[in-house]
Amino acid sequence: MSAAAKPATRTPAATLPGERLDWMPLALIPAIALLALPFIPSLPTWVTLTVAGLAMGMMIFMMAAGLTLVFGLMDVMNFAHGVFISVGAYAGTSVLLAMKASMQADSLWANLSAIVPAVLAAMALAGLLGWFFERVVIRPVYGDHLKQILVTMGGLIVVEQLIHVVWGPDIIPLPRPATITGSFIVGDAAIERYRLLAVLVGLAVFVAMSLILNRTRLGLLIRAGVENSEMVESLGYRIRRLFIGVFVAGSALAGLGGVMWALYQESVNAQIGMQMMVVLFIVLIIGGLGSIGGCFVGALLVGLLANYTGYLAPKLALGSNILLMVLVLLWRPRGLFPIGKA
Amino acid sequence: MAEALLSLAGVNTHIGQYHILQGVDFEVPRAGLTMLLGRNGAGKTTTLRTIMGLWKASAGAIRYQGAEITRRATPELAQMGIAYVPENMGIFAGLTVRENLLLAARSGPPDEKRLDWIFSLFPAMQKFWNGLAGNLSGGQKQMLAIARAIVEPRKLLLVDEPTKGLAPSIIANMIEAFRELKRTETSLLVVEQNFHFARALGDTVAVMESGRIVHTGRMADLAADEPLQTKLLGLSLETHQ
Numbered sequence: 001m002s003a004a005a006k007p008a009t010r011t012p013a014a015t016l017p018g019e020r021l022d023w024m025p026l027a028l029i030p031a032i033a034l035l036a037l038p039f040i041p042s043l044p045t046w047v048t049l050t051v052a053g054l055a056m057g058m059m060i061f062m063m064a065a066g067l068t069l070v071f072g073l074m075d076v077m078n079f080a081h082g083v084f085i086s087v088g089a090y091a092g093t094s095v096l097l098a099m100k101a102s103m104q105a106d107s108l109w110a111n112l113s114a115i116v117p118a119v120l121a122a123m124a125l126a127g128l129l130g131w132f133f134e135r136v137v138i139r140p141v142y143g144d145h146l147k148q149i150l151v152t153m154g155g156l157i158v159v160e161q162l163i164h165v166v167w168g169p170d171i172i173p174l175p176r177p178a179t180i181t182g183s184f185i186v187g188d189a190a191i192e193r194y195r196l197l198a199v200l201v202g203l204a205v206f207v208a209m210s211l212i213l214n215r216t217r218l219g220l221l222i223r224a225g226v227e228n229s230e231m232v233e234s235l236g237y238r239i240r241r242l243f244i245g246v247f248v249a250g251s252a253l254a255g256l257g258g259v260m261w262a263l264y265q266e267s268v269n270a271q272i273g274m275q276m277m278v279v280l281f282i283v284l285i286i287g288g289l290g291s292i293g294g295c296f297v298g299a300l301l302v303g304l305l306a307n308y309t310g311y312l313a314p315k316l317a318l319g320s321n322i323l324l325m326v327l328v329l330l331w332r333p334r335g336l337f338p339i340g341k342a
Numbered sequence: 343m344a345e346a347l348l349s350l351a352g353v354n355t356h357i358g359q360y361h362i363l364q365g366v367d368f369e370v371p372r373a374g375l376t377m378l379l380g381r382n383g384a385g386k387t388t389t390l391r392t393i394m395g396l397w398k399a400s401a402g403a404i405r406y407q408g409a410e411i412t413r414r415a416t417p418e419l420a421q422m423g424i425a426y427v428p429e430n431m432g433i434f435a436g437l438t439v440r441e442n443l444l445l446a447a448r449s450g451p452p453d454e455k456r457l458d459w460i461f462s463l464f465p466a467m468q469k470f471w472n473g474l475a476g477n478l479s480g481g482q483k484q485m486l487a488i489a490r491a492i493v494e495p496r497k498l499l500l501v502d503e504p505t506k507g508l509a510p511s512i513i514a515n516m517i518e519a520f521r522e523l524k525r526t527e528t529s530l531l532v533v534e535q536n537f538h539f540a541r542a543l544g545d546t547v548a549v550m551e552s553g554r555i556v557h558t559g560r561m562a563d564l565a566a567d568e569p570l571q572t573k574l575l576g577l578s579l580e581t582h583q
Binding site: 217220221223224226227228230231232233234235236237238239339 | 394396415416417420421425426428432434435436437441444445446448490
């Protein structure tokens, strides 16, 4: 047993207030689902909408997770995050379309032989673009939010135009792989296979991120850096290297979210990432800037609410998320899981 | 004065358009505790932050163990054995006491004997080992900040106002802890407004005014010279306890 762990076992743990899991924000997820139930005409429709909402939330989480860490750790307002989503979506689409035969085969393994390289390509290209962005666009403007907004918006426009140059201006249709097309029927509810896959992938990403953040020294450094990067440097760690690593990982995750979102939409266009930015910022603010747990809960809330209101009152879909954000901020002004920034 | 561990020569620091340090010269000996005193706004915190590389000196030289460190990055200075406890303590509120200390122990899990020694100085650290640092009291947070700085042996410890906002009983505990620290090989440079604390612990003293050092010498000599205290600090130590 390490020396560091020993005192925990030899001393009775004195408790401090507020150490217990903050379950109230977590309870919002089932609360919203149950609140919607009386308004939905049938239980199967409610089940379908709930799974769709969770799937959408998971994809939003993948796209937003990197952005919240980048903001929390580096204090960078990256309005260009959407292009990492777009580039990931296009890179993945290119690979998937190039492997059309594998995509259309009825074998799961054949489908996976196209999906896995597509996901890896999406993450690699988005990560590479993230690395380039950090070095060239963001590094000169650390600490200056106004300039960050200006240069990242500029970068976004440039990359969007480059997408037009490389992939053309037209929408590219992207059929889903054969084995994840169609639905399961559970009772009378139809659950799309792809949505279930999105839920599983999102959960896997969340669990992996939680394990890294809570069980590793790297995670400890990131959590400390989100609170007070100057103090982390004073303890002898080069925070700049951590910045780059987090920025690249966040961009790669956005790429993963991008290709998942493109498959969800069954098409890709140059604005696919930019169209998500408003929702992503809403999720970040609801969750608490820099908080992965908050981002996860916020994304699920937004996904669920968007699907319920999209069904009940389609014109209110985006407005409902803004209303949710306002209500959350009235309740917790720094978001559901605020990070104690120094 | 013994051979200097740290020396500042003509150090200037600008923060934005403000010229804060205007040629700071003083030395920190290889042993003992040096007090850095001065009125509010004299430049004491800026001096510590400039030494730690958090604000860069615009002119002058800082030497540590004989090597020029003026332009070195903060992490490198920490790796050279300089630890820093800022005025706001800089604890990671969302991390537990254990995680705060684990993070500060760069070379691996903290040594058990050293941890026991830290617990003897600050029993609250053991008591709240798995508690969130953000939920500690003000005094306990200060103890954690100092414990974190000494979780591994350091050569120089820079501490900015360790008694700020603390109750008298906690200050008495803190004085005992610093006495214990002085028995180690760590040299200390402490910025302080509490003159009782300064007199109880200081071996040498440097007094700042308007970004310059206006007095250096033995703390005991300053403590014994009321007119000099009044001249340098505006108050005598006797009237400010």
